[in-house]
Amino acid sequence: MQLKGAEILLRCLQDEGVDTVFGYPGGAVLPIYDALFESSIRHILGRHEQGVAHAADGYARATGKVGVCIATSGPGATNLVTGIATANMDSIPLVCFTGQVGTPVIGRDAFQEADITGITMPITKHNYVVERTEDVAHTVKEAFYIASTNRPGPVVVDLPKDVMERSIDYKPEEVEVNLRGYRVMKGYNSGQVISAVELIKTAKRPVIYAGGGVISSNAAEELRELALKRKIPVTTTLMGMGAFPGNNYLNLGMLGMHGTRYANYAIGESDLLIAIGVRFDDRVTGNIATFAPHARVIHIDIDAAEIGKNVDVDVPIVGQVKEVLQGINQRLDEVTEYWEWHQTIDRWKEEFPLRYGNSCEGRIMPQNVIEKIYDLTRGNAIITTEVGQNQMWAAQYYKFEHPRTFLTSGGLGTMGYGLPAAIGAKIGRPDLPVIDIAGDGSIQMNIQELATAVQYQLPVIVCILNNQFLGMVRQWQGLFYGGRYSSTDMSHQPDFVKLAEAYGAIGIRVSREEELDHALKQALQVTDRPVVLDILVEREADVYPMVPPGGSLSQMLGGVEI
Amino acid sequence: MRRHTLAVIVENRPGVLTRVTTLFRRRGYNIESLAVGETENPSISRITIVVMGDEKIMEQVTKQLYKLVDVIKIVDITDKRSVERELVMIKVKADVNVRAEIVQIVDIFRARIVDIGKTSLIIEVTGDSGKIDAIVESLKPFGIIELVRTGIVAMVRGEIK
Ligand SMILES: Cc1ncc(C[n+]2csc(CCOP(=O)(O)OP(=O)(O)O)c2C)c(N)n1
Ligand SMILES: [Mg+2]
Numbered sequence: 001m002q003l004k005g006a007e008i009l010l011r012c013l014q015d016e017g018v019d020t021v022f023g024y025p026g027g028a029v030l031p032i033y034d035a036l037f038e039s040s041i042r043h044i045l046g047r048h049e050q051g052v053a054h055a056a057d058g059y060a061r062a063t064g065k066v067g068v069c070i071a072t073s074g075p076g077a078t079n080l081v082t083g084i085a086t087a088n089m090d091s092i093p094l095v096c097f098t099g100q101v102g103t104p105v106i107g108r109d110a111f112q113e114a115d116i117t118g119i120t121m122p123i124t125k126h127n128y129v130v131e132r133t134e135d136v137a138h139t140v141k142e143a144f145y146i147a148s149t150n151r152p153g154p155v156v157v158d159l160p161k162d163v164m165e166r167s168i169d170y171k172p173e174e175v176e177v178n179l180r181g182y183r184v185m186k187g188y189n190s191g192q193v194i195s196a197v198e199l200i201k202t203a204k205r206p207v208i209y210a211g212g213g214v215i216s217s218n219a220a221e222e223l224r225e226l227a228l229k230r231k232i233p234v235t236t237t238l239m240g241m242g243a244f245p246g247n248n249y250l251n252l253g254m255l256g257m258h259g260t261r262y263a264n265y266a267i268g269e270s271d272l273l274i275a276i277g278v279r280f281d282d283r284v285t286g287n288i289a290t291f292a293p294h295a296r297v298i299h300i301d302i303d304a305a306e307i308g309k310n311v312d313v314d315v316p317i318v319g320q321v322k323e324v325l326q327g328i329n330q331r332l333d334e335v336t337e338y339w340e341w342h343q344t345i346d347r348w349k350e351e352f353p354l355r356y357g358n359s360c361e362g363r364i365m366p367q368n369v370i371e372k373i374y375d376l377t378r379g380n381a382i383i384t385t386e387v388g389q390n391q392m393w394a395a396q397y398y399k400f401e402h403p404r405t406f407l408t409s410g411g412l413g414t415m416g417y418g419l420p421a422a423i424g425a426k427i428g429r430p431d432l433p434v435i436d437i438a439g440d441g442s443i444q445m446n447i448q449e450l451a452t453a454v455q456y457q458l459p460v461i462v463c464i465l466n467n468q469f470l471g472m473v474r475q476w477q478g479l480f481y482g483g484r485y486s487s488t489d490m491s492h493q494p495d496f497v498k499l500a501e502a503y504g505a506i507g508i509r510v511s512r513e514e515e516l517d518h519a520l521k522q523a524l525q526v527t528d529r530p531v532v533l534d535i536l537v538e539r540e541a542d543v544y545p546m547v548p549p550g551g552s553l554s555q556m557l558g559g560v561e562i
Numbered sequence: 563m564r565r566h567t568l569a570v571i572v573e574n575r576p577g578v579l580t581r582v583t584t585l586f587r588r589r590g591y592n593i594e595s596l597a598v599g600e601t602e603n604p605s606i607s608r609i610t611i612v613v614m615g616d617e618k619i620m621e622q623v624t625k626q627l628y629k630l631v632d633v634i635k636i637v638d639i640t641d642k643r644s645v646e647r648e649l650v651m652i653k654v655k656a657d658v659n660v661r662a663e664i665v666q667i668v669d670i671f672r673a674r675i676v677d678i679g680k681t682s683l684i685i686e687v688t689g690d691s692g693k694i695d696a697i698v699e700s701l702k703p704f705g706i707i708e709l710v711r712t713g714i715v716a717m718v719r720g721e722i723k
Contacts, residue, residue, distance in 0.1 A: 117577065118577075118580070121580065121581060121584050122585075122588050126630075126631040146631060179631065181572070181573060181630070181631050181632050181633050182631045303629070304625050305625035305626050305628075309622060
């Protein structure tokens, strides 16, 4: 059958089960948009390509499917870059299609030409330039395969305009994937699993340290089985929030720089660290030399390159987290032995709970906002965040019950992620309330996406924790630069309520604690448009406890009663 | 830390060399020598990379390289019985008085003179790095005008019966 490259592209997307794409048109992708005009694939029009990429990413994180986005050549493609890098750092499966100038003029600095494959090489799992219409179908197939298998990640497919325009005789049955350099990991070394089981059986003070790999491998069930069987305490990374129920008594909350004291102390005293789907990031370990000093380490990860990268490991297990945990669980019986260990941890929990003080200015405490949001949603919501204090408070004070309900830019720390990600999440999971916990600085980085949410009648809620500061940077200036608040004052800001209204969203200002509950309830009842809550919070509240950069987990600052 | 020679078998596609070198640059591994070319199978290229590293670094280099979709296979041939060769061209100052002396050195190293100019000679020499270092040292006193090396290529020896 004679089809244009662009038509083949859309057929291939349908074959991959794609029903929604996020995009922004332009000259080089005109053929694709022309084909989309009559397609059953739903196209969500963003307002900036960065927003488009984050929306596809939010959709992917919330649903577990591959997120798909489209941008035009040149500036369209380069605007995607931050979104691609964000997905890459957090191992999120995306396929990004970029338009490209026609093949005859590639390399001649044609209008809106950018070498997007060159640019994105270090921030993608793989990328392609499709040079012939004949290559469209198998490239799309490979792109989805690579993005979604093993350790997931973004794949860029650059599509020159003439390749999309030209018609060829398309035979879907002849599309083949040919990847001799790429094998999907199956199974695991059972000898290593047996060694892990032996270590678990003899440990006195085990801790599970779980991360994003548990979520991307859909292994929350298996993790829970392991933890509950042996009553092993679990701490999660920022990316691992929701991998283990937040309300379970075994959950120690987050570890690392802004982790709970009891999680970090448990790491310090542990004799066995069961690291699952994690990468020993510096924000987690602090000073690596003093991280888990008494512990033997079991490290389970799909990516062999992560094992031994930052710490030495006693039992490395390369494999799908889900399969490996099943293997371990099968070989473990139900015994509760760590009685003393639990007592120690309980003492820490009692002595060093997460806590915050009262406002000095009679303003709302930001931590209190998160607690209120939790009280009203109880883990049955998707929370996205921006970056900074808002993000850390969300991780500390919201108790995530389910995987894929906490969407945050962990690895790259991208301000401006939360709103577009919330849009993508709401499209993927319309059944759940979706709330972006935002900062007044970050929200201004992609606030234009409010227009997208209004256009598609998406009731996402943006809770701006408005401290009129680039709060996290201000906090570091306060702690490490003698309180010299260089360029972190954000008191010149728009009236967020009026701004929301100008976009056609609902804007509500919350300046007193008594109004908070009502405003949140009101926002949760809206069904047809976004709501922006401009919550005026304590200006100089800090995130505690805290491991100073390069410090040891055992030496945390703050968060104790004064 | 020591020298490792890696044979990296890759898809013969545009951009593959960039992927490999970008990875080395980004992760801070140091390439001492790199040579690339098509193999007996035109769809496959072979990159020979010489890199300094201890065991830990080499493990990371290998694992990270394997993550590149276009990398098919990596062999560390450092400790294998192998033949390593590099080709070097050296343009050396050579007026009539010293020509004979230079020709002698060329003979000793089984090198070749491939160009004769009025005041200079171009010498081509093939060998492992020991031999090449040695001839370069011997020619230095005459004055080296220009020097170019291909980078090392290496191959594991066949089985002995
Ligand atoms: C794109 C980008 N630019 C700069 C930073 C550095 N940065 C990290 S947190 C932060 C402050 C964020 O301010 P705000 O959104 O108001 O959040 P708060 O910390 O006040 O809650 C900045 C500037 C970043 N993470 N991302
Ligand atoms: Mg702020």
